Amino acid sequence: MIDIDQIRADTPATSRITYLHNAGAALMPTPVVAAMKQHIDLESEIGGYAAADRESDRLEAVYGSVARLLNGAPDEIALVENATVAWQMAFYALPFRAGDRILTAEAEYAANYVAFLQVAKRTGAVIDIVPSDASGELDTDALEYMMDERVKLIAITWVPTNGGLINPAASVGRIARAHGIPYLLDACQAIGQMQVDVEAIGCDMLSATGRKFLRGPRGTGFLYVRRELLKTLEPPMIDHFAAPWVSRDEYRLRDDARRFETWENNYAARLGLGAAVDYALEIGIAPIEQRCRVLAGRLRGGLAALPGINIRDLGRAPGAIVSFTLDGYEADAVVASAAAAGITIGASDPSSTRIDAELRALPHVVRASPHYYNTEAEIDRLIGHVASLAPR
Numbered sequence: 001m002i003d004i005d006q007i008r009a010d011t012p013a014t015s016r017i018t019y020l021h022n023a024g025a026a027l028m029p030t031p032v033v034a035a036m037k038q039h040i041d042l043e044s045e046i047g048g049y050a051a052a053d054r055e056s057d058r059l060e061a062v063y064g065s066v067a068r069l070l071n072g073a074p075d076e077i078a079l080v081e082n083a084t085v086a087w088q089m090a091f092y093a094l095p096f097r098a099g100d101r102i103l104t105a106e107a108e109y110a111a112n113y114v115a116f117l118q119v120a121k122r123t124g125a126v127i128d129i130v131p132s133d134a135s136g137e138l139d140t141d142a143l144e145y146m147m148d149e150r151v152k153l154i155a156i157t158w159v160p161t162n163g164g165l166i167n168p169a170a171s172v173g174r175i176a177r178a179h180g181i182p183y184l185l186d187a188c189q190a191i192g193q194m195q196v197d198v199e200a201i202g203c204d205m206l207s208a209t210g211r212k213f214l215r216g217p218r219g220t221g222f223l224y225v226r227r228e229l230l231k232t233l234e235p236p237m238i239d240h241f242a243a244p245w246v247s248r249d250e251y252r253l254r255d256d257a258r259r260f261e262t263w264e265n266n267y268a269a270r271l272g273l274g275a276a277v278d279y280a281l282e283i284g285i286a287p288i289e290q291r292c293r294v295l296a297g298r299l300r301g302g303l304a305a306l307p308g309i310n311i312r313d314l315g316r317a318p319g320a321i322v323s324f325t326l327d328g329y330e331a332d333a334v335v336a337s338a339a340a341a342g343i344t345i346g347a348s349d350p351s352s353t354r355i356d357a358e359l360r361a362l363p364h365v366v367r368a369s370p371h372y373y374n375t376e377a378e379i380d381r382l383i384g385h386v387a388s389l390a391p392r
């Protein structure tokens with residue numbers, strides 16, 4: 001059972017605002033803020049190097065926490081600045097040649113897709129988009145049909161930035177495994193919202209961010225790379241931490257996933273990330289996932305019953321991102337009027353998920369993303385606010 005009173009006490013802003021923007025950046029709980037503040041204080045008292053030395057055990061423990069969250073091992077984790085860097089480190093480490101195929105899904109995130117385009121331009125590799133089924137989820141039969149010896153990577157977004165869709169990540173993993181193809185999963189919007197188990201999914205690489213549903217600080221992210229693949233991947237960029245300079249003409253890549261890191265880091269933010277992971281694990285990801293679904297379902301149902309509302313979420317069982325449009329209103333106008341009423345929500349631009357947005361002719365959509373720390377009353381407040389905006 002989630003102790004909602006305790007959790008809201010740990011999240012002081014919930015007493016002042018209705019915060020439903022967790023797909024953007026969630027509210028950090030007090031242990032996360034405290035972990036960061038303490039380390040900054042320590043740095044100011046004894047200097048950054050000594051502070052890192054003194055806290056080395058706690059800094060090391062962050063890898064263990066992230067590994068537990070993912071059901072991976074600490075040596076399979078790299079801690080980096082954000083999900084994009086994590087994803088780039090994995091993607092750009094993979095070799096492509098002319099004619100190689102990269103398979104992706106319709107709701108792929110813009111940062112990833114422009115990287116596909118760059119590699120396609122540089123190497124002559126081609127990007128093939130796996131179509132979606134009638135529900136809007138990646139069509140696994142189509143994926144199976146598209147597999148051939150030219151496919152060198154499957155790279156998909158599990159939960160897109162622009163709505164509640166949850167792609168069938170584990171079914172994709174089974175296909176990738178059966179064909180022996182590397183599988184890179186963008187779990188940025190899934191982490192902290194739902195169970196993420198790299199063994200159950202069967203992905204080889206997974207990227208995620210700290211600031212969204214995980215409730216960590218901004219400027220944090222991580223990469224998981226399966227041990228067997230790790231040894232074969234040369235990072236696209238290295239420094240002397242990733243690859244110690246062992247003789248005048250030689251470097252030696254680290255054996256672990258830290259070959260994707262650099263020497264300098266924001267240790268306060270890292271400790272904040274570790275505290276966020278521990279906080280989520282302490283509550284339990286299963287109850288978090290269940291409550292997210294309940295609250296998002298309530299929001300989606302309440303909004304759907306209003307006139308002029310068009311729910312834009314895809315998939316059989318959408319998650320905690322609720323996307324919609326309201327007749328007569330630009331998404332930004334809905335976001336601004338909600339903000340004026342003390343409700344924080346966001347919007348998603350079609351260019352963040354261009355393939356999906358073009359296929360569905362999506363305008364900017366309003367994006368409301370509840371989390372387990374929200375209450376039913378807060379959900380109803382947003383529904384009531386949207387109801388007060390008569391269709392124009």
Ligand SMILES: Cc1ncc(COP(=O)(O)O)c(C=O)c1O
Binds near residue numbers: 161209
């Ligand atoms: C699906 C998805 N992938 C990747 C990212 C990038 O994450 P970050 O901003 O931490 O690099 C986002 C950010 O919104 C996202 O929604």
